[in-house]
Amino acid sequence: MPPLPLPLLLLLPLLLPAAARPPAPPSRPSFTCGGVVSGESGFIGSEGFPGVYPPNSKCTWKITVPEGKVVVLSFRYLDLESDNLCRYDFVDIYNGHANGQRIGRFCGTVKPGALVSNSNKMLVQMTSDANTAGSGFVAKFSAAEPHERGDQYCGGRLEKPSGSFQTPNWPERDYPAGVTCSWHIIAPKNQLIELKFEKFDVERDNYCRYDYVAVFNGGEINDAKRIGKYCGDSPPAPILSEKNELLIQFLSDLSLTADGFIGHYKFRPKKLPITTVPPTTTAVPTTSIVKPTVAPCQQKCKRSGTLESNYCSSNFVITGTVITAVTRAGSLHATVSIINVYKEGNLAIQQAGKSMSAKIIAVCKQCPLIRRGLNYIIMGQVEEDGRGKIFPNSFVMGFKTKNSKILNALKNRTC
Incomplete structure (x- = not known):
C-alpha cells in the first residue's frame, strides 16, 4: 500500500472515531476578578488562583440560581x-445582589461551613490591600430547595414578641455537618x-474552633459586637441585647x-433594669470603672478565696x-492572648486562625x-460589651504549666 499523502495524515485524527483518539489534556479553570454567574451549580475563585x-483589588461575584431556590456556597480552599x-x-458574603445582609466575613486559612442565602441571589466580594497575599479562594455554589431547611438548612428573620429556634434535625437526631444558620431577631425600637x-x-x-454558636449585638456578623462564642454541653448564661437586634450564628x-x-x-x-451576673463580692459596686477613686481602689489588693472557690463564682x-x-482613667485596659479557655461565660473572644x-x-x-509579656490565670466578671473585668480581690495569679491539671479538673466538675 502506498504511503498516505501529507494532507490526509493531518486529517486522520479527525476521521478516527472518538474512542480511538488520545484524551485531551485536562484544562484548569481560570478565574477572573468577579463576574456574573448563574445556574444550578458552579465554581468561583480569586483572580489568578x-x-x-x-x-489592591476588589472583586465582586453575583450568583443567581433558579427562581424559588436558595444559594448554598461551600469553600473548597481559603488562603488569605x-x-x-x-x-x-x-x-x-451577602444575601441578594444589592444592600443585602452580610452573612459573614472570612480570612486566614480556616474554611467556614456551608453558607446559605435567604433567596436565589448571593453576592461574594473579595478585597485585598497592598501587602501580604496568599493563594486566595475557590468556592462551589449550588441551588437548594428552601423546604430543605428543616432537614439541613436553617435560620431566618424572627420578629414575633417571643419564639424558639433550633438546630436542623432537632430533637430527632444530630445536626448535620457543614451547615451555617443565622437567625436575625428584630424587636421594636424601644425593646x-x-x-x-x-x-x-x-x-x-x-x-470552639469547629462547631459553635456565636451571638452578636445588631444584625450582622461583626467580631467587635460579639457577645460570646459557645460550644460544649453547658447552655450559655441568659443573654440580653444592648439594643433591639440580635444575630445568632450556628x-x-x-x-x-x-x-x-x-x-x-x-x-x-427597655426601661426594666438589666439583669447581669453580680460580682463575686457585694463590696464592689458596678460603677467603679467610671469613678476609679471610689471604694474598690481603696480595698487591699489581695485576692480572696481559693482557686476552686473562685472558679465557680467567676463569669470567666x-x-x-x-x-x-494601657492605663485609661485610673483603670488598666489589657489585651490577653489566650492559652486556654476553661470557662467562657459571655466573654467576647476574638479569633484569627488558631490565635485567640x-x-x-x-x-x-x-x-x-x-504586666505585659507575662502569663496569668485570670478569673473575673464580664461587662455587657463582653470585656472581662477584674477587681482588687479577683483571683489572678501567675500561670505555670503545672496549674493546667487542676484547671482541667475544675472544668470537668459541675459547680
Missing part, C-alpha cells in the same frame, strides 16, 4: 492574609431581646456533630499572655498587678 491574588478582625484581605438556651450540645473544643464543620440545641427568645421593655476563667496594657484574644479591664490599674 492557584497563583497569588493581586494586591490572617487578622483577628479580617481588616486587610477578606471575603464578604430589648432576652435569649435563653434550654438544651445545648455542640461539639466541644477549648477554643456553624458546623465537616466532621463530628452532636445533639444540637433549642433556644427561646422574648422581647422586653482563662489562662493567657498579656500582650498590651480577649479584652480585660483591671478596675484599679495596679490591683491586681498584671
